[in-house]
Amino acid sequence: MFNEEIFKRTNEKGGSIEVICGSMFSGKTEELMRRLNRARIAKLSVQIFKPKTDTRYDENAVVSHNMQSFPCVSIDNSASILLFYNNEQVVAIDEAQFFDADLVEVCNTLANKGVRVIVAGLDMDFKGRPFGPIPAMMAVAESVTKLHAVCVKCGNPASFSYRLAPNEEKIMLGETDHYEPRCRNCYFS
Numbered sequence: 001m002f003n004e005e006i007f008k009r010t011n012e013k014g015g016s017i018e019v020i021c022g023s024m025f026s027g028k029t030e031e032l033m034r035r036l037n038r039a040r041i042a043k044l045s046v047q048i049f050k051p052k053t054d055t056r057y058d059e060n061a062v063v064s065h066n067m068q069s070f071p072c073v074s075i076d077n078s079a080s081i082l083l084f085y086n087n088e089q090v091v092a093i094d095e096a097q098f099f100d101a102d103l104v105e106v107c108n109t110l111a112n113k114g115v116r117v118i119v120a121g122l123d124m125d126f127k128g129r130p131f132g133p134i135p136a137m138m139a140v141a142e143s144v145t146k147l148h149a150v151c152v153k154c155g156n157p158a159s160f161s162y163r164l165a166p167n168e169e170k171i172m173l174g175e176t177d178h179y180e181p182r183c184r185n186c187y188f189s
Helices: 004-013 028-041 079-084 103-112 134-140 184-188
Strands: 016-022 046-051 061-063 069-071 073-075 090-093 116-122 143-147 160-163 179-182
Touching: 016 028, 016 103, 016 134, 028 046, 028 061, 028 090, 028 116, 028 143, 046 079, 073 079, 079 103, 090 103, 103 116, 103 134, 116 134, 160 184, 179 184
Parallel strands: 016 116, 016 143, 046 073, 046 090, 090 116
Antiparallel strands: 061 069, 160 179
């Protein structure tokens, strides 16, 4: 049931949740940084979080594949976002698929306080299954942007992250040495 009172209060305060999702190499982090840079141009205060498990480039920065970076707070779990939140107007969360299911409640809490929350993460794991809290985040978000990479096999839009390494662990950090973007046809063939 749609609760008009909650919707009215949320809109009056200006809070919202935006989700940026897609496969690996689709530009999710670049899009997140683009939105944060625009918020800074608009003179809004911003803060970005990422999971401590993301150690690929820099422990204290979110770094895109093209090496753009943005200082961040690395945290162990989604509840820590509320502990480190300093009343910024925009809160961003990168690699959100690695967080626990409480991320949805944390983001709703911030949005209901009037915060613009931007969440970026993989929507599917390497087996093509919904990944972490991203599907639930998509359900509660006001805006969802699904980005596509380019399939390395045929050049079509890619929405799957194909794992090259013979490892069945759900979480395995890696770059082009372990993963490649593929379209549906090339992923399943």
